[in-house]
Amino acid sequence: MQSYTIGQAARLLGVSPDTARRWADAGRVTTHRDEAGRRLIDGRDLAAFSVELARTAGTGDEDASYTSVRNAFPGIVTAIKLGDVAAQVEIQAGPHRLVSLLTREAVEELGLEVGMEATARVKSTNVHIDRV
Numbered sequence: 001m002q003s004y005t006i007g008q009a010a011r012l013l014g015v016s017p018d019t020a021r022r023w024a025d026a027g028r029v030t031t032h033r034d035e036a037g038r039r040l041i042d043g044r045d046l047a048a049f050s051v052e053l054a055r056t057a058g059t060g061d062e063d064a065s066y067t068s069v070r071n072a073f074p075g076i077v078t079a080i081k082l083g084d085v086a087a088q089v090e091i092q093a094g095p096h097r098l099v100s101l102l103t104r105e106a107v108e109e110l111g112l113e114v115g116m117e118a119t120a121r122v123k124s125t126n127v128h129i130d131r132v
């Protein structure tokens with residue numbers, strides 16, 4: 001079974017290595033040491049922990065949203081290209097760059113500007129998975 005270092009786990013979870021280390025220190029995710037003394041997280045444990053994080057994220061009323069879209073990527077708007085009718089909005093969400101094509105009217109109604117927080121939500125009929 002594949003194991004991940006704290007740094008690798010942090011990258012996959014979209015948090016800093018310090019945050020992942022604090023979670024491990026608090027016992028929220030189980031670690032073990034390899035021959036070199038590095039702390040590792042088993043792949044199955046990391047997968048279960050990531051599901052738990054996603055399930056408990058945004059459970060407060062202030063984060064309540066009413067949508068059927070479950071793939072949410074909170075991030076920062078990095079670029080907006082406005083056309084006469086259409087617009088292209090780029091969001092950097094952790095290591096993910098998402099680009100959305102929408103109407104210019106929608107961008108204006110949302111008041112989107114470069115540098116502001118926004119959440120990209122993805123709903124797709126096809127998902128491709130590549131093995132690294």
